[in-house]
Amino acid sequence: xxxxxxxxxxxxxxxxxxxSFFFNPDRIFLGDIQEVVLxxxxxxxxxxxxxxxxxxxxxxxxxxxxxxxxxxxKLATVVSVIVMALPAMLPNSWSPLFxxxxxxxxxxxxxxxxxxxxxxxxxxxxxxxxxxxxxAFRARNTEATLxxxxxxxxxLWRVPMGEAFLRLxxxxxxxxxxxxxxxxxxxxxxxxxxxxxxxxxxxxxxxIILGIERTYMGKN
Amino acid sequence: xxxIWDKIATIDRRWIYFLMALSILFPxxxxxxxxxxxxxxxxxxxxxxxALPDSSIIxxxxxxxxxxxxxxxxxxxxxLRHMFSKDMQIVTLSNIPLGGPTMAENTTREIAMEFNKxxxxxxxxxxxxxxxxxxxxxxxxxxxxIFPTDWTGTPLSELPLMLKVKNxxxxxxxxxxxxxxxxxxxxxIVNAQYGIPVGAGVTAVSAxxxxxxxxxxxxxxxxxxxxxxxxxERLINHEDMAMRGMDAQSMAHFTIIFLVIIGNIGMFVMSxxxxxxxxxRD
Amino acid sequence: xxxxxxxxxWLRAYLILSLFSFMYRDNKFYKFSEHVFAGLSAGYYxxxxxxxVIIQQLIDPMFVDGKWYLVFPGILGILMxxxxxxxxxxVSRVSLAFVMGSTAGIYLISNLHGLVLKQSAATMxxxxxxxxxxxxxxxxxxxxxxxxxxxYFYFSKEHKGFLGGTARVGIxxxxxxFGAHFGYTVMGRISLLIGRIQFLVFDWWGGSIRSxx
Numbered sequence: 001x002x003x004x005x006x007x008x009x010x011x012x013x014x015x016x017x018x019x020s021f022f023f024n025p026d027r028i029f030l031g032d033i034q035e036v037v038l039x040x041x042x043x044x045x046x047x048x049x050x051x052x053x054x055x056x057x058x059x060x061x062x063x064x065x066x067x068x069x070x071x072x073x074k075l076a077t078v079v080s081v082i083v084m085a086l087p088a089m090l091p092n093s094w095s096p097l098f099x100x101x102x103x104x105x106x107x108x109x110x111x112x113x114x115x116x117x118x119x120x121x122x123x124x125x126x127x128x129x130x131x132x133x134x135x136a137f138r139a140r141n142t143e144a145t146l147x148x149x150x151x152x153x154x155x156l157w158r159v160p161m162g163e164a165f166l167r168l169x170x171x172x173x174x175x176x177x178x179x180x181x182x183x184x185x186x187x188x189x190x191x192x193x194x195x196x197x198x199x200x201x202x203x204x205x206x207x208i209i210l211g212i213e214r215t216y217m218g219k220n
Numbered sequence: 221x222x223x224i225w226d227k228i229a230t231i232d233r234r235w236i237y238f239l240m241a242l243s244i245l246f247p248x249x250x251x252x253x254x255x256x257x258x259x260x261x262x263x264x265x266x267x268x269x270x271a272l273p274d275s276s277i278i279x280x281x282x283x284x285x286x287x288x289x290x291x292x293x294x295x296x297x298x299x300l301r302h303m304f305s306k307d308m309q310i311v312t313l314s315n316i317p318l319g320g321p322t323m324a325e326n327t328t329r330e331i332a333m334e335f336n337k338x339x340x341x342x343x344x345x346x347x348x349x350x351x352x353x354x355x356x357x358x359x360x361x362x363x364x365x366i367f368p369t370d371w372t373g374t375p376l377s378e379l380p381l382m383l384k385v386k387n388x389x390x391x392x393x394x395x396x397x398x399x400x401x402x403x404x405x406x407x408x409i410v411n412a413q414y415g416i417p418v419g420a421g422v423t424a425v426s427a428x429x430x431x432x433x434x435x436x437x438x439x440x441x442x443x444x445x446x447x448x449x450x451x452x453e454r455l456i457n458h459e460d461m462a463m464r465g466m467d468a469q470s471m472a473h474f475t476i477i478f479l480v481i482i483g484n485i486g487m488f489v490m491s492x493x494x495x496x497x498x499x500x501r502d
Numbered sequence: 503x504x505x506x507x508x509x510x511x512w513l514r515a516y517l518i519l520s521l522f523s524f525m526y527r528d529n530k531f532y533k534f535s536e537h538v539f540a541g542l543s544a545g546y547y548x549x550x551x552x553x554x555v556i557i558q559q560l561i562d563p564m565f566v567d568g569k570w571y572l573v574f575p576g577i578l579g580i581l582m583x584x585x586x587x588x589x590x591x592x593v594s595r596v597s598l599a600f601v602m603g604s605t606a607g608i609y610l611i612s613n614l615h616g617l618v619l620k621q622s623a624a625t626m627x628x629x630x631x632x633x634x635x636x637x638x639x640x641x642x643x644x645x646x647x648x649x650x651x652x653x654y655f656y657f658s659k660e661h662k663g664f665l666g667g668t669a670r671v672g673i674x675x676x677x678x679x680f681g682a683h684f685g686y687t688v689m690g691r692i693s694l695l696i697g698r699i700q701f702l703v704f705d706w707w708g709g710s711i712r713s714x715x
Contacts, residue, residue: 015602015607039366043555047583076541112514115289117517159466159619187435196651204606251616354604467691
C-alpha cells in the first residue's frame with residue numbers, strides 16, 4: 001500500500017500528460033484533466049521549496065542554542081531569514097513596506113543586499129578561472145592542444161579588440177571561426193550530446209512512469 | 221633560466237588575481253572603444269522582433285539568477301527598449317525562484333518609465349510559479365489556470381492587457397533571457413508543440429549549446445553573453461553597460477591568453493632535457 | 503543625490519568589498535556577509551512561496567472564488583512536510599510520485615518530439631542546392647561530428663577497430679567543441695567581474711564619492 005498507491009499515482013499522472021499530447025485538448029475531456037494535473041504540479045512543487053527553508057533554520061538554530069563555534073554567524077543567518085520573510089508575509093494593505101511589490105522591504109532587501117552579494121560571489125569565479133588557466137591549461141598532448149588553440153581563437157573572436165587582431169590576418173577569419181568552429185564542430189558535438197541526453201532522459205521518464213525507477217520514494 | 225620559470229610557475233595566486241583586477245579596472249576607466257561587430261545570430265533575433273507588427277504581444281522571460289545579471293540584464297533592458305519603442309505589449313514572467321520575479325518587476329518598470337508605458341495596459345508581470353515544465357505546458361491552454369493573478373496579487377481579469385492574452389495563440393514571440401536549461405524546454409515544449417517562435421539571450425556559458433537550436437531552426441536568433449548584449453545595444457542604437465564593458469572584456473581575454481602562453485612556455489622550458497655543459501663527471 | 507541614495511550605494515559597495523576581501527584571505531567581514539546572504543536567500547524563498555502558492559493559488563481562489571477543490575493539491579503539498587519526520591516519511595510519497603510522474607510525462611514527449619526528432623532531422627543532408635560549396639562542407643562536417651560524438655559516448659562496446667577509430671575522430675571533434683565552450687566560459691566569468699567593477703567605478707566612485715567630495 002505504501003508503495004503501490006504512489007506508483008499508481010505516478011503512472012496515472014504521467015499517462016494523462018503523455019496521452020493528452022496526441023489529442024486536441026480543446027475537443028476532449030483529456031484537456032481538462034491535463035489542465036488540472038498541470039495546475040496541481042505548480043502548487044505541490046512550490047511546497048517542496050519551503051523544505052529547504054525549514055532545514056536552514058533548524059540547522060542554524062541548533063548551533064546557536066548549543067553556542068557552537070561561530071554561533072554568532074549562524075544567528076545572523078536566522079535573523080536574515082526572518083527579516084526577509086516576515087515583512088513579505090504581512091498584507092500590503094497594512095503598509096506599502098509589506099508584501100512583495102516595488103517599495104516593499106522584501107523588494108529592497110533583494111535588490112540592495114541579496115542580489116549584489118550573489119553577483120559578487122559569482123564574480124569571484126573570474127579570478128579562479130584565471131588562476132586555473134595559468135596553472136592547469138597545458139598543451140600536453142594532441143587533444144589538449146586542439147582544445148587550447150580553439151579556446152584561444154574563440155576568446156579572441158568574442159571581443160572587439162581580439163576580432164580586430166584576427167582581421168589583421170584575414171578579413172574573413174572571424175566569419176570562418178563563426179561558421180566552422182561554432183556552427184560546424186561545436187554544433188555537431190552539442191547536437192550529439194543533446195540527442196544522447198534526450199534519449200537518456202526519455203528512457204528515465206518512461207522508467208518512472210512505469211514504476212521501474214523508484215529511488216525517488218526512498219527506502220521502505 | 222629554469223630558476224626564473226620555477227618562480228613564475230609557483231607565483232602566489234593573489235598576484236594573478238591582482239593582474240586580473242587591473243586588466244578590468246584600467247579599460248573601465250580609460251576607454252578605447254573598439255567597434256563591436258554584429259554576428260549573424262544577433263542580427264537574426266533583432267530582425268525577427270523588428271519584423272513583427274507594432275501592436276504585437278511578446279512574452280519576455282527573466283529566467284536568470286541574480287548571479288548572472290551582469291550578462292543578462294543588459295539583454296533584458298535592450299529587448300525592453302526595442303519592444304517598447306515599437307509600442308509592443310509585453311507579458312513578463314520568471315521561472316527562477318531566487319529573485320526572478322523581482323528582477324522582472326524592477327527592470328521592466330525602470331525601462332517602462334522611459335517610454336511612459338502603463339502597467340496593466342502596456343505590460344504585465346505574471347511573476348513566478350513552481351515547476352517550470354508545468355508552467356510552460358499549462359500556459360498553452362490557459363495562462364490564467366497557471367497564473368490566476370499577477371506577481372503582486374491583482375487578478376488577471378482586472379488587467380486590460382490580459383483580457384487579450386488567453387494562451388500562446390495570442391503571443392507573437394517568446395523572448396527568453398536565461399542562464400540555465402529553461403531555454404531547452406521553451407524550445408522542446410513551446411516551440412516544438414505549439415509553433416511559437418522563440419529567441420533567446422543566454423549567458424556565455426550556455427551559448428555554445430544554443431547554436432545547435434539556431435542551426436536547426438528551432439530558435440530564432442541568439443545573444444551570447446555580454447558581447448551579445450553589446451551587439452543588441454548597438455542594433456537598437458542605445459549604448460549601455462554591455463557596450464561599456466567590451467574594452468574590459470577585451471583586455472581581460474588578452475590577459476588570460478598571456479597567462480596561458482606563459483604557463484605553457486614554462487612547462488616546455490622546465491620539461492626540456494637539462495644541458496650537460498658544466499655538469500660534474502664521476 | 504539624497505542621503506538614502508548614498509546609503510544604498512555605500513551599502514552595496516561595502517558588501518561587494520567584504521566578499522572580495524576573501525580573495526586576499528578569509529576574514530570576519532566576509533563570513534558575516536556570506537551568512538547574511540544565505541539567510542536572505544532562504545527568506546526570499548519563504549516570501550515567494552507565501553505569495554505565489556499559498557495566497558495566489560490556494561487561499562484567494564478557495565475563499566474568494568469558491569474553488570474548494572484546490573484543497574486537494576493543498577493537502578498533497580502539506581504532505582511533503584512528512585519528509586521531515588523519520589517515522590512518517592512514507593506519507594510524502596504520494597505527493598512526490600504525483601510530481602515525478604507528471605514531470606516524467608512531459609519530459610518523455612518533449613525530449614523525443616522536441617529534441618531527438620528535430621535535432622536528428624536538422625542533421626540529415628539534402629542533396630538539393632544548399633547554398634554553395636562551403637555550406638555543403640559544413641553540413642558534411644556536422645553529420646560526421648554528430649555520428650562520431652554519439653559513437654564516442656557509446657560505452658556498451660569496447661572502443662576497438664572501426665568503432666575505436668570512429669570514437670577517436672569523435673574525441674577530436676569534442677576537444678574542439680569543448681575548447682570553444684571554454685572560451686565562452688572564460689568570457690562569461692569575466693563579464694560577471696566586469697559588472698561588479700563597473701558598479702564600483704561608475705556608481706560608487708563616479709556617483710557617490712565624487713558628489714560627496
